[in-house]
Amino acid sequence: MGHLKIAHLSWRLLATIVVSYIFVLVLLPMGALLSNSMAGGWGGFLEDLSQPVARKALQLTFEVALIGALVNGVFGLLTAYVLVRFEFPGKGLLNALVDLPFAIPTNVSGLMLLAVYGGGSPLGKVLEGLGLPLAYSIPGVVVAVILVTFPFTIRALQPLLEELDPDIEAAAYILGASRWKTFWKVTFPSLLPGVLSGVTLAFSRGLAEFGAVVVVAGNIPMKTQLAAVYIYGEMESYNARGATSISIVLVAAAIVLLVLLNLVSSKQRLTIPRFGLLRKIFVKGEVKEHGNPVIPVQDR
Amino acid sequence: MAIRLQNLTKKFGGQGAVDTVSFQVKQGELVGLLGPSGGGKSTILRMIAGLERPTGGDIFLNGQSVNNLPPQDRGVGMVFQHYALFKHMTVAENIAFGLEVRKSPKAAMKERVRELLALVGLEGLDNRYPHQLSGGQRQRVALARSLAPRPGILLLDEPFGAVDAKIRRELREWLRKLHDEMHMTSIFVTHDQEEALEVADRIVIINQGRVEQVGTPKEIYDHPETEFVANFVGPVNVLAAEVVEGKAQAGPLKIKAPGFQNGDRVNLVIRPGDVVLESAEEWEYGTGEVKRLVFLGDMVKADIETDSGHCLTAHLSRSNPDFDRLQAGDRVNIKVDMGRIFPRVLESGMDGWGI
């Protein structure tokens, strides 16, 4: 019986170590951020937020993240539908490629975009001729954000589509509904939670983007500078307070989105997607019968 | 003819699922498509509905060729095994869907929904959602939904496959009663022969994509045209026999075998209900022994072994004088009134012989 007690004690010890580890790793740094933000007081915080460059960066970030999320929402829905409902050559390849933006470092993603659409490439020259240069431009930033948020809606919707009973659509057709009407009145409502969670995830991810954007669009304040890049700049210029204030805004927004996401997912049963690498949708909270999957987010 | 299928064929990527199926359904008739799972029955039904396109052959609904008509325009109603209810809509919204699509005026829709809810016995449940209903209730909603736009033809794909056994029997009876009231031309698919016998006006037996036999339940049961049909519909004894002096003989059992030659190897197929047992007072007058008796309520099942070594099962009903008297170990005289004779094919699937 003695060795059992030792076993239990050693387990408790390990558990304590691990919990302390978490506190040190996560809570201390966040505490440092919080305390640093309070150091300047409300006045300092508001002053930092009213900086035109900062405001522009935040505004641009929210807009770009929103566009990226919506574009990926629409095309992601289409892609998920095509990947689940149709058979065609190259389908397996496409399915595997969906996860690529997860597996590739973000600055490499930016690099790839420049390689193909940047000024040095043939396509890039065509784009420039059309007045749509990729590098150092807002469209470029949008494209970069679309790339890094590519997988979210697709992986959120595939399991829902897979679970959807095809007889339900058949029933609608037999009752006289056209394909279009069936999609909107019958199919889409079942997909809505997936669309919402995918778009929210993509938006949250887009807000945080750094690597891809900094490569594609550089760091031009007021023009192509996103919030994370602005924070980086302020840090480099030893404006810790400015960096802190904007950081707090981003983190707060992300936490709100995280909570929203959990609400959406706990209302509906999200099941584990049956394909693709990195296929899991990050959900907190009570795990339903098939469990909560995770989407890992690549470096921003 | 409300429904006419002519040489209907369906291949899935080279694999044949339905092979030149032809049959007809009269106006107002309730026809059962019966057969083992995977035999092609659902595929046939789905082709009639327009959910699958035939590889060959023709489908005529009310005299009109519908091969190229999409499901929306065929005027059929369909009920699915797993209900296929619209989960995000209430019962009333589900039922009204077909009317909404046809842009019915609101008042007319409400009235029709109310009418149908009463018909299927679900009054008061109009604002419930499918997940709040039992399996039997869901299927009745599905039926109401399919009837709302007043289709001319009703198709049911294993409609009671997903509900509990007891509910299944209740729903079966209820469906038959409903049909007797409405007289809608209907086809339903099932693999349960008891269900087909109980519900259908006529049965079409489908096996491996082909029609084995078409007939009323009695015709199918009493006069199966193939060994498969005999075996599939109802319990059977199958005895290997040889034709001797114009009769197929297996032990003490002899049945006239017209159309066969002496010396032919055949299978003697006998329904347990057609086996006549008489208690043999003297040992030497008996031709077999009761090995085992199983009491099944209204029926006693007796496993018999003949002196010639053949095993068969007999069913005795309560009206039989021997019902109470027969014991395991008794000597019996075995006679057979009716039997079917089929040529014995050595390679044919010998699974499931009901002995």
Next chain:
Amino acid sequence: MATPSYQSKTAKFTMIGIVFLYFTVFIILPIGGMFAGAFAKGLPAFWRELTRPEAVHAISLTFIITAIVTVLNAVFGTVLAILLVRHHFPGAALLKGIVDLPFAVSPVIAGFMLILLYGPKGLLGVFFDAWGIKIVYALPGMILATLFVTLPFVVKEVSLVLQEIGTEQEQAATILGAGPWRTFWRITLPGIRWGLLYGITLTVARSLGEFGAVLVVSGNIINRTQTATMDIYQAYSDYNELGSYAVAALLAIISFAILFSLELIKKKKEAASNGN
């Protein structure tokens, strides 16, 4: 699943076409462009760029960090998962929320927080500085940053599997007399192995690709504190496109390998959870 017969062919082809276009624009062309750029001047040039001293240093630093982070996450993540799933204690929900936090924090901010805390003027940094221990602008800081961003993966994956497999087997073992460690090694660990492996693979992928957080925390000192991703960035800023594409291509190849092995692991995981 097969196309239902009532789906029109034109609609199907249009939809597939649009999806292919979407993929081509955002995924296929960029990948191709990068590899084309990496090998534009042939294999020898590619190799030359990969073997630049600063590149070699950066790549090895990335591997070292990844290795350390993976091991730590594997152990701590598993313990944490068991704690959260199998045990009830006050504050469990809070702990779960804390584990989720790294997803809410942009990596640049993560690095920044570490500098605030451990930097020379930081709350804890002043102590470390007094003892001559460098956290930020050095390896320890980079490890902390990577640990932060990869924290949730193993925890979530193992939690998932732990919930799927249930406690029955562990309870059976306890009734048979096994203590917590034996139960863990003989029953729990084999049960969670595919989920754990999956979480580890995700951690590796993320560590290899981490950029923002380590950029900030390391000070980006060439040949001292640059990771592979930072070397890519550096080379590009120095107009050495070939160099940046070369290292990027290397990371991409490793990513493909990870993608591929993840597919395999995932299949094993599916098979195992179906068996349960």
